[in-house]
Amino acid sequence: MSATAVNIAQVHKHFGAVHALKGIDFSIERGEFFGLLGPNGAGKSTLINIMAGLARADGGAIEVHGHDVVKHYRKSRMMLGVVPQELVYDPFFSVREMLRLQSGYFGFGRENHAWIDELISVLNLQDKALANLAQLSGGMKRRVLIAQALVHKPKVLVLDEPTAGVDVELRQALWEFSSRLHKQGTTIVLTTHYLEEAEALCGRIAIVDQGALVALDTTSVLLNRHPYRLLCLTTQDVNVQLPAALAAHVVAQEAHSLVLRLHRVDDPIGAVLDGLRSAGVQIQDIQLREPKLEDVFLHITGRGHA
Ligand SMILES: Nc1ncnc2c1ncn2[C@@H]1O[C@H](COP(=O)(O)OP(=O)(O)O)[C@@H](O)[C@H]1O
Ligand SMILES: [Mg+2]
Structure with a gap:
């Protein structure tokens, strides 16, 4: 059977x-x-x-x-x-x-x-x-x-x-x-x-x-196969102008927080942090978040699930 x-x-x-x-x-x-x-x-x-x-x-x-x-x-x-x-x-x-x-x-x-x-x-x-x-x-x-x-x-x-x-x-x-x-x-x-x-x-x-x-x-x-993870930052600055290469990674930005979507292989975190510091971002706290199903869904369909 x-x-x-x-x-x-x-x-x-x-x-x-x-x-x-x-x-x-x-x-x-x-x-x-x-x-x-x-x-x-x-x-x-x-x-x-x-x-x-x-x-x-x-x-x-x-x-x-x-x-x-x-x-x-x-x-x-x-x-x-x-x-x-x-x-x-x-x-x-x-x-x-x-x-x-x-x-x-x-x-x-x-x-x-x-x-x-x-x-x-x-x-x-x-x-x-x-x-x-x-x-x-x-x-x-x-x-x-x-x-x-x-x-x-x-x-x-x-x-x-x-x-x-x-x-x-x-x-x-x-x-x-x-x-x-x-x-x-x-x-x-x-x-x-x-x-x-x-x-x-x-x-x-x-x-x-x-x-x-x-x-x-x-x-x-x-x-696990999802190629991206999220870098969540608490920052001191309000309204820093990011260079285009970094701005492209931003998925959320508020007065004191910044979330960037980074490719596991192509976006080394060290280089991204250096870039942020050069742009004048003062980082107070860092958290790296693994993808949730929501992120995978968004990546695959190009749309949120709401
Ligand atoms: N009875 C129906 N008559 C005409 N169009 C329909 C009917 N049922 C579903 N559709 C269309 O078929 C597509 C799939 O709908 P549906 O199966 O309800 O999607 P989901 O459940 O994933 O939200 C949509 O474009 C919807 O407008
Ligand atoms: Mg339905």
Whole structure:
């Protein structure tokens, strides 16, 4: 049996003139905590929607645990739990009713009710179990969508921006819960704007940009192979005019601080410090910072991830 959780082969998608996915090709292994990152509009949600059978690819194919998401929709869907980016819900049902309905849709009966109650409890929805979905806050709706995605105990859980617009407490709870599911063997695919969290949680990361895969590697290789590090200086001077060769390295400058991006090999720190001193910069403190995922992301896509 193959160890692949999700296999994505040459997937294309157009929306009119927009070529949203341009031959996306990679696979996710079983048991991975996988990050799918990219700027807004990169095509992440489109790829996830095709995975979940909510949208059709124009070309290529996706398999979840060996089941084609179009030809063997029900089997592939059984393997997959998806928490969509958009808060879609039916306002007429209570939380528990909705979860039971969803469970029935997957072919489960009463035997699954204990698991549903466990999800309600783990996701702290006890007080809201009888409330109608329309009455819940955004954060609570998000919890319900997560419970809904897990109702059939899927092998692969896909979280599309699950923490967008939720408070710090819920964010923390969600990461702990995802980590627990991961430890229990669930493959997790995560899309998020919080790069520091992706850096901490994901073993491998794919970066998509304008519908194409632009990086795919383990998180540590992505960070270690990054050719730049940051020189952070506390200075005494206000408004020193730097020569162009140095100014080109500056990524942030304030009254008493200066941050320069330096190439590990091509920008020897000694020479840079000499240059700064010659320009009249009086350095009070120095800190060399290794790149974060944010820096790598910026380098690869040319854009911040906000
Ligand atoms: N239903 C749709 N109709 C038209 N264009 C769409 C639709 N869904 C997505 N797009 C376009 O496809 C591109 C990728 O969008 P999306 O997958 O939502 O990106 P991401 O999730 O990475 O932010 C964008 O240019 C977006 O405007
Ligand atoms: Mg999206």
